[in-house]
Amino acid sequence: MATILYDYWRSSAAYRVRMALNLKGVAYDSVPVNLLEGEHRGAAHLARNPQGLVPALEIDGRMMTQSLAIIEYLDETRPAPPLLPADSEGRQRVRALAHAVAMDIHPVCNMSVSRYAASLIGGEDGAAQWMRRFIRPGLEAVEALLDSPATGGFCHGDAVSIADLCLVPQIYNARRWQVPVEDLRRVGAVMAALEALPEVAAAHPDRVRPAA
Structure with missing residues (x-):
């Protein structure tokens, strides 16, 4: 099937x-x-x-x-x-990190919301203004959440989790909209580890974009 x-x-x-x-x-x-x-x-x-x-x-x-x-x-x-830890405390932390991106940053920055916001803001840079307004503070909060002994090579320990799968696309969007992220040291270290994985690299938008 x-x-x-x-x-x-x-x-x-x-x-x-x-x-x-x-x-x-x-x-x-x-x-x-x-x-x-x-x-x-x-x-x-x-x-x-x-x-x-x-x-x-x-x-x-x-x-x-x-x-x-x-x-x-x-x-x-x-x-x-596994993409979730075996222990309840670990699963809660991973879900909290995932939700910090998927439920707090992403919903206000998806295409339909950003287009509507841009129509209200006006100007050619309306969508970019909107994105920068929400992406940077959201990622600063993720950076603070990663300041934990539970953070390892990835968001939680040394295994990829759902939290990492939420972080990767959000950093892609930050770079696309020229949101500065270079100073987010913990986020940057996790991203470097993730981007080295072939399974993550193969999912990148540039790798799957349909031919024109």
Whole structure:
């Protein structure tokens, strides 16, 4: 039974799932959903995800939505390598770090919100102003959260977790919008370790962008 990821190359949420699939060794087919052309609002995609969002993942005979829920499903059904710690305290910390990005930074910086904000702000730089306003303070908070003995080579210890899968796309977005992150020492060290992993590198938007 084929696994199909309905994907947009620059979507942070889809980027997370691509990395999780790669780390779990799950082969999948990618079907692009072009957000810029409104394909996510078309009948075909709304049948997959009534929210009109990406990603949607067809796997194990089911259609799944919401990136973090998908990743936790993958972790429960394909436990190696684990993306959540074995202990309750560790799982809470990893989820808190993941949510600091996925629930606090990402929602106000997704395409529909930033476009609407830019229309209110006006000017050619409206979207960039909006992004910078929220991405930098959010990442400063993540940097502070990483100031913990529980931080290792990655966000939590020395194994990749869901927290790392949320951090990578957010740093991609920060760089895209020219948000300074070089002084975030702990974030930078974790990112260097993550970017060295082939499974993470293979999920990068530049590697999966559909041909023009």
